[in-house]
Amino acid sequence: MLNHMKTTLNIDERVMVRLKQEAARRRCTMSELVEGALRTVLERKAQPRQAVKLPSFHSGGHLVDVADREALYEAMKEEE
Numbered sequence: 472m473l474n475h476m477k478t479t480l481n482i483d484e485r486v487m488v489r490l491k492q493e494a495a496r497r498r499c500t501m502s503e504l505v506e507g508a509l510r511t512v513l514e515r516k517a518q519p520r521q522a523v524k525l526p527s528f529h530s531g532g533h534l535v536d537v538a539d540r541e542a543l544y545e546a547m548k549e550e551e
Contacts, residue, residue, distance in 0.1 A: 490504060490505070534546055
């Protein structure tokens with residue numbers, strides 16, 4: 472047996488219009504659509520995030536000390 476709870480939510484008018492349109496498009500009730508969306512969000516939050524390993528590289532070091540303005544300008548001229 473499924474238990475359902477009735478509640479009141481304050482939903483922005485523009486969101487409500489889109490909700491009604493989407494429910495009609497999917498041929499389901501607004502309650503079914505909202506419940507499904509909430510389940511998706513809550514299940515996603517419950518899953519631990521996996522660490523992403525970022526790529527690393529070696530730049531070969533700096534060609535000029537950027538604090539040395541004259542050396543920087545000279546290096547920029549050489550690039551032209």
